[in-house]
Amino acid sequence: MAQITFVTSDNDSITLEGTSGSVMSLAVGHGVKGIDGDCGGVCSCATCHVFVAPGDLEKTGPASEIETDMLELDDNANEFSRLCCQIEISDAIDGIVLTVAK
Amino acid sequence: MKNSVLPDPFASAREKRGLGEMVDQNDPVTMVLRHKDVRKCAHQYKTFSSEDIPGRIVVPSEVNIRETRQLPFELDPPRHGTYRQLLEAWFKRPLQADYQSILRKQIEELIGQALLQSQVEVVSELALPIQSHALTLLLNTSHEEAQKWISWGTHVFRSEGEALDGDKAMVLYDYIDEQIERAVLHPGQDLYSVLLASEIDGRKMTKEEVKGVLVLTFAGGRDTVINAVTNAIAYLADHPGALERFRQEPEIIGRAVEEMIRYFSPLTHMGRVVKEDTQVCEHAIKADSRISLCWASANRDPAVFENPDEIVLDRKINPHVGFGFSHHNCLGATHARQIMKILLSTLAEKVSTIQILKCKENIEMLSDFQRKVGYDTIQVKFNAIK
Numbered sequence: 426m427a428q429i430t431f432v433t434s435d436n437d438s439i440t441l442e443g444t445s446g447s448v449m450s451l452a453v454g455h456g457v458k459g460i461d462g463d464c465g466g467v468c469s470c471a472t473c474h475v476f477v478a479p480g481d482l483e484k485t486g487p488a489s490e491i492e493t494d495m496l497e498l499d500d501n502a503n504e505f506s507r508l509c510c511q512i513e514i515s516d517a518i519d520g521i522v523l524t525v526a527k
Numbered sequence: 528m529k530n531s532v533l534p535d536p537f538a539s540a541r542e543k544r545g546l547g548e549m550v551d552q553n554d555p556v557t558m559v560l561r562h563k564d565v566r567k568c569a570h571q572y573k574t575f576s577s578e579d580i581p582g583r584i585v586v587p588s589e590v591n592i593r594e595t596r597q598l599p600f601e602l603d604p605p606r607h608g609t610y611r612q613l614l615e616a617w618f619k620r621p622l623q624a625d626y627q628s629i630l631r632k633q634i635e636e637l638i639g640q641a642l643l644q645s646q647v648e649v650v651s652e653l654a655l656p657i658q659s660h661a662l663t664l665l666l667n668t669s670h671e672e673a674q675k676w677i678s679w680g681t682h683v684f685r686s687e688g689e690a691l692d693g694d695k696a697m698v699l700y701d702y703i704d705e706q707i708e709r710a711v712l713h714p715g716q717d718l719y720s721v722l723l724a725s726e727i728d729g730r731k732m733t734k735e736e737v738k739g740v741l742v743l744t745f746a747g748g749r750d751t752v753i754n755a756v757t758n759a760i761a762y763l764a765d766h767p768g769a770l771e772r773f774r775q776e777p778e779i780i781g782r783a784v785e786e787m788i789r790y791f792s793p794l795t796h797m798g799r800v801v802k803e804d805t806q807v808c809e810h811a812i813k814a815d816s817r818i819s820l821c822w823a824s825a826n827r828d829p830a831v832f833e834n835p836d837e838i839v840l841d842r843k844i845n846p847h848v849g850f851g852f853s854h855h856n857c858l859g860a861t862h863a864r865q866i867m868k869i870l871l872s873t874l875a876e877k878v879s880t881i882q883i884l885k886c887k888e889n890i891e892m893l894s895d896f897q898r899k900v901g902y903d904t905i906q907v908k909f910n911a912i913k
Binding site for chain 1: 782843849853860
């Protein structure tokens with residue numbers, strides 16, 4: 426079980442609990458604003474872009490090559506960027522805070 | 528070779544040069560073929576612009592058959608973003624449950640009818656009706672309009688034997704003009720009325736701008752959706768196990784849709800106008816020439832996709848560019864994805880097997896390349912689940 430906090434563009438903070446699946450699916454299932462997950466999580470659409478809180482990068486790990494290839498062509502991306510369809514929910518990421526890019 | 532195979536005509540050129548050349552009405556096009564280059568060029572809008580004479584970024588060029596600028600398609604950022612933002616919420620409506628339930632009813636009814644026939648010509652009797660009925664939902668317009676659109680035939684701009692048909696384009700433009708006038712007199716809840724009432728930069732959208740959005744919506748979502756639906760049915764005819772798999776593992780349908788979009792690449796490529804002398808793939812490209820971003824080639828790039836020429840229904844990582852890439856990615860993608868998801872789940876629910884009786888392939892001629900994009904006609908027999 427992991428608690429994940431999403432901070433949206435209008436500064437709303439939503440904390441959700443999940444046990445498995447991707448962070449993107451959890452967010453979409455609860456209608457978190459700015460996370461659309463259009464492609465369903467196959468890493469084709471970049472509509473699940475989040476910024477990981479600096480202190481939480483250790484928990485989520487770095488972006489994979491396929492993500493960075495995509496993110497390097499996103500003008501808003503920085504070193505804290507992840508596509509959250511590629512973050513699997515597990516105990517290891519309990520307590521992370523993600524700021525929604527869009 | 529199975530009927531449903533869509534060969535990759537770009538493989539050798541993509542590997543050797545990364546580029547292809549195409550002749551088009553005295554305005555040649557350099558086709559960008561590698562996944563990485565395609566995404567990079569799509570992103571670099573200042574060098575590779577969408578904003579030129581209306582129709583020029585389309586291949587084959589439409590400069591001789593239209594003057595209306597398609598919006599937001601034929602603008603660059605930041606202006607592009609202003610229009611795109613205005614439209615975004617409307618074009619995400621397909622995520623709503625009631626939208627999906629009406630779409631499902633439409634598709635179930637059309638598949639139900641197809642099951643009663645001894646044979647069905649998929650392009651005109653199934654794919655075109657699915658596309659047209661679904662479009663009434665996207666525009667939130669009267670369901671009866673679908674019959675009129677079906678009567679126009681499968682191509683708004685292209686007709687047999689002629690790459691570009693100005694008369695057919697006029698039918699669409701006249702129709703949209705009429706609809707805009709109707710919406711001015713009797714505003715409703717449809718896209719025409721909503722756009723007429725919306726504001727851009729502190730002023731009302733003009734009729735010409737509304738027309739620009741509607742022309743894009745009609746033209747961009749017509750043969751693309753028709754090809755995706757038709758190719759999916761041909762694939763399922765050749766691979767009956769896929770329908771069984773969707774019944775057993777419905778959760779893979781979303782991935783299967785993405786994979787089909789990758790493999791079919793319903794839109795082969797889209798052009799850009801080069802704004803400054805530059806280089807692509809170590810090849811000099813002159814200002815005011817055209818390039819095209821070849822989605823179909825990028826989607827088979829073995830540098831990115833394992834077994835690129837196979838449909839892997841549950842492909843997990845699939846950074847395809849079937850809906851384009853970056854600022855201009857497909858506005859209608861949400862709608863198209865729902866059509867495809869509901870189509871696959873409805874077929875899995877009702878159909879056991881599909882037999883292809885006869886078909887004629889639709890081959891695009893692209894100078895150096897010939898690409899099968901789908902079918903001109905394909906006769907099939909649907910067999911119901913007993």
